Amino acid sequence: MRIATWNVNSVRTRLDQVIAWLEQEQPEVLCLQETKVADALFPRQPFEALGYQLAISGQKAYNGVAIASTLPLEDVQIGLDALLGPSTGGHHDLEAADLEAADLEAVALSEQKRVISARIDGVRVLNLYVPNGNSLNSEKYTYKLAWLACLKRYLAVQELQGDPLCMVGDFNIGPEARDMHDPKRLSGGIMASDAERTALGEVVGERLGDAFRLFEPGSGHWSWWDYRTGAWDTDRGWRIDHIYLCEQLQACATGCVIHKNQRGNVQPSDHAPVVVNLAWPPADGDADHDADVDWG
DNA sequence: ATGGCAGCGTCACGCTGA
Numbered sequence: 001m002r003i004a005t006w007n008v009n010s011v012r013t014r015l016d017q018v019i020a021w022l023e024q025e026q027p028e029v030l031c032l033q034e035t036k037v038a039d040a041l042f043p044r045q046p047f048e049a050l051g052y053q054l055a056i057s058g059q060k061a062y063n064g065v066a067i068a069s070t071l072p073l074e075d076v077q078i079g080l081d082a083l084l085g086p087s088t089g090g091h092h093d094l095e096a097a098d099l100e101a102a103d104l105e106a107v108a109l110s111e112q113k114r115v116i117s118a119r120i121d122g123v124r125v126l127n128l129y130v131p132n133g134n135s136l137n138s139e140k141y142t143y144k145l146a147w148l149a150c151l152k153r154y155l156a157v158q159e160l161q162g163d164p165l166c167m168v169g170d171f172n173i174g175p176e177a178r179d180m181h182d183p184k185r186l187s188g189g190i191m192a193s194d195a196e197r198t199a200l201g202e203v204v205g206e207r208l209g210d211a212f213r214l215f216e217p218g219s220g221h222w223s224w225w226d227y228r229t230g231a232w233d234t235d236r237g238w239r240i241d242h243i244y245l246c247e248q249l250q251a252c253a254t255g256c257v258i259h260k261n262q263r264g265n266v267q268p269s270d271h272a273p274v275v276v277n278l279a280w281p282p283a284d285g286d287a288d289h290d291a292d293v294d295w296g
Numbered sequence: 297a298t299g300g301c302a303g304c305g306t307c308a309c310g311c312t313g314a
Contacts, residue, residue: 009313010303034313036303061304062312132314140312172314191314226314227301240314270302270314 001071001121001280002027005168005241006262007129007224007271011035011066012043017265019046025259027275028070029120031127033170035064042066057113065116065127065169074119080150082117083157114147115154119163121281123249126158128169135190144172148199155203166278167208167244170224170271173200175210178219179239191240204244211243211256211276223258224271232263243276252278 004027008014011032022030030052035042038060047054047068055076058064067073077083117126128151133144158165173196177183186192204210212221222237231237245253259273 013303034303132312134312134314170314224314228314229300238314267302 001029001123001278002275003029003031003125003166003168003243003278004273004275005031005033005127005170005243006273007033007170007241007269009034009036009269009271011064012037012041013267014269015043015046017262017268019050021259021262021273022047022050022052022068025273025275026070029125030068030273031125031168032066032068033064033127033129035066036061037064055116055118057116059111059113063113063129065113065129067116067118067120067125067127069118069120069125071121076116076118079113079115080147080154082115083154084150117158122163123278123280124158124161124163124165126165126167126169128167128171130169130171130173132172133190133196136193141190145195145199148196148203152199152203164248165208165244165246166249166276168242168274170240171200171242172240173197174238174240175200175242178217181222181236181238186238191238208244208246209250211245211250211253212239212258212274214250214253215256221258222260222272223274225263227270241271241274243274245276245278249278249280252280252282254279 008018035058037058039056039058042056042058044054051070052068053073054066054068055073056066057078114129117124131144131147134140172191174180174192175197177187180186221239223239223241225231225237253276255277257275263272
């Protein structure tokens with residue numbers, strides 16, 4: 001089973017590129033971020049014509065996530081509310097220091113369409129569009145950190161459900177110096193601050209592994225190049241689109257690659273797709289992926 | 297230190313992204 005993630009920066013503007021890529025690569029699952037379209041206007045037909053089912057959660061102009069899958073989509077969950085409860089919006093899970101921000105953002109947690117998940121062939125596929133944060137002194141930065149704290153709690157509940165987990169998306173964080181083109185200049189700034197990295201580390205914990213780093217320890221591999229500053233032409237990028245696997249799925253991973261060539265398209269997204277290949281379900285006799293498994 | 301490019305919405309330019 002191949003699972004892909006791609007921030008397409010408008011699914012309607014990028015539709016031809018996305019469909020052409022699906023036809024060429026034929027992953028079983030494609031998780032999209034920044035679809036930027038209300039659900040009623042999502043271009044379903046071209047996906048369905050290729051045999052993909054869709055689970056979508058969008059809004060006009062901003063954000064928006066979707067899962068396309070050739071395998072049945074089961075138990076679709078939308079938003080962090082799905083597990084934390086709609087009455088709180090995750091509010092009760094925030095640290096005391098975040099409470100002021102929480103009051104402000106509790107509504108936004110449910111209004112901004114950044115989270116969708118589904119069980120696919122026994123795997124819980126969680127598709128995320130992590131807030132950008134804008135800058136270190138921005139209210140949006142506070143929101144980003146609060147959102148990540150909510151996500152940590154969300155995963156704790158998810159874990160109880162026992163399905164092996166594949167968490168993908170645009171994390172808007174470069175976890176380490178090797179994940180950006182100029183770590184000396186960029187470290188400590190937005191997407192590379194200690195607080196963001198710590199918050200992501202809290203989400204990932206010891207039990208999830210960055211699929212790309214299972215195969216490639218080196219720097220120089222990016223998934224996002226800024227439209228501005230000629231970043232693509234000079235290959236000044238970041239690796240902010242990630243695929244995290246529980247231990248059981250890490251053992252099944254046979255490769256993880258960034259399809260950098262898509263950033264070179266005419267009128268491209270500023271992100272490239274990332275794809276993980278999983279030998280799933282396991283071919284040997286203990287393929288008990290329907291049973292409870294401990295990915296903690 | 298700032299802006300740069302791109303998409304959206306509403307219809308000239310502001311907001312947002314990262």
